[in-house]
Amino acid sequence: MPLPIVAIIGRPNVGKSTFVNRLAGDQQAIVHDEPGITRDRTYRPAFWRDRDFQVVDTGGLVFDDDTEFLPLIRQQAMAALAEAAVAIFVVDGQTGPTEGDREIADWLRQQNVPALLAVNKCESVEQGLIQAAQFWELGLGEPYPISAIHGSGTGDLLDELITHLPSVDQISETEEIKVAIVGRPNVGKSSLLNALTGEQRAIVSPISGTTRDAIDTLVERDEKTYRLIDTAGIRRKKNVDYGAEFFSINRAFKAIRRADVVLFVIDVLDGVTEQDLKLADRIIEEGRAAVIVVNKWDAVEKDSNTIYQYQKMLQDRLYFMDWAESIFISAMTGQRVEKILDLVDTAVGEHRRRVSTSVINEVLEEAVRWHTPPTTRQGKQGKIYYGTQVSSQPPAIALFVNDPKRFNEGYRRYIDRQFREQLGFSGTPIRLFWRGKKVRDLERNTANRATKV
Template sequence: EYKGEKEEEPIKIAVVGRPNVGKSSLVNFFLGEERVIVSEVSGTTRDAIDTRLKVDGKDYILIDTAGIRKKGKVEYGVEKFSVDRSIKAIRRADVVLLMTDAVEGTTDQDKKIGNIIIDAGKAVIMPVNKWDLVESKTSTTVNEVSKKIRNEAPHLDFAPILFISAKTGQRMNKIFPNIREVYEFSRKEIATSLLNRVINEAYALNPAPSEKGKRLKIYYSTQAGVAPPVFILFVNDKKLLSQSYERYLEKKLREAFGFVGVPIRLIVRERSEKG
């Protein structure tokens, strides 16, 4: 509990994904729920209408609901997918729902949108919609499909996957608790002493491989920002930190502190041993 806690800002949510994955169905489901109190507010762009929601006493803003619900060619039922509009929504959001289609699986376009979300440093959840249309499900289907998504989009392996149906309402009640969880992780601050202990233990467990007789040394680590969490590592030589070792350190940070649904930034700086 924080002393003198200010009134919470509403969590801003962007719903993005390919055409026809069910973005408007998801938004309409939320707006039609009895426990949701809805009010429309003007967004930052001239034609964007945001919707303010209150769910279980907490405030949220759904970004650009008018854009999500607008159909491109109504006669064919095709949603006009605007990358530009999605990028704007992602930039304004605290949490992004990257919707995919359970029947079609993960596509290149989904992965590209994933990259945009990571580059923007936003918390992300992956609702897999139309789960009701997946035939012959068994007790292992969820694990099998989760594994497939992880293999196809390894860069999003930190994002929670939710198998939902905006049509039937299946698991839709899980979305807002997940939004709150990833939002809180995106703003988590780690005490410097604890951070250094975790990094030092990770290094002791698995020291960085030496290159041409030189080995990476990590002198000190500190957190420099939140949303996304940014960590600075002070080292002897930046060139000695390989991508795979960076991934290892990120994995250890996630094991220690969670950071579910949140991209982590590691910044490496050189300094002499004497500091």
């Protein structure tokens, strides 16, 4: 079976995201002194003793208010609980039991899921026991005093938690392909996530900035596991104030960094904007594989030439990312969405691919035969001695030459293009390192000195 899920439930601002960060051992969940920061349900890996599990953060539950996002947050929390093995109900020890806590406790008692009660903000051990004792009235069993900020008391709670989780030999893990969904606000990222998962995993709203945390979702297909990461829409830096959106965008950039493949979502109605170009630069800078997903294709009036016109628009605007496959989809209707993971598989394979030194040098010999390196005004010609792949993810090739300065940008692009044409590398950037003779001599001398020592 896959990793069991532990759902974190509670009112707004009781410290759920801080507690999730404590369990996951990092600071990925956004913590900010403002109600409603967490909206969707976000999944994070965690472990205690010999047990691995997934912890899912949820938005603050409010049952008697239907304004703004609150009904949608309730739906997300209920969906998290429906798939959870255990729920942890987080309350505020400094505030004491509230009517909202009582409503959530009543609701939890009606669910067929074991629930543990974590009384947060109990920084003092002695005072914490007194604070926790107030919550026996909720009728959910023993209240555990904890401090999510400092970590005190969490050990006793987690010891009880793992008694409700399956044993280690019942759990199997498979390698995950991490796929980040990025783009400007309102291009349809959350709709795409929902279309790929076949359920309402993320809240979809015309209001810009609905998604705040990076939302992790596991999808299995053809015995492969994909971790889909929905991210906040990335706006221009000058339009972003310090606060929830600032942290959201940082999470989106981190999601790009930890992804194997980026689904770069573009709104076909807006075309490729200046902000899209900056995002494309960021993807290349991080060395991520990518698929360009052109969304809202259902909203375009079409004739026999429409697709070619839009493909040319992409080629003209994103010419520096021509290695990435593109697909025109509608997340709303599901049109061609099922083909996206096929492109992801191809991009991942190329991103991780290694090519032998002999093959690389065959490509170089053929390239030099057709187009010799340039000659300087002083009559000095560039020479390529040999090349070898030095790393993958992304593929990086070192070219050893007599002098890198003798190879202009035009010739460097030519060599890059020859590698693309002969070796493929579809869906991934490749990096070429031009290393001169002096560098090679220095490395050889350093190695000789090390050998003598």
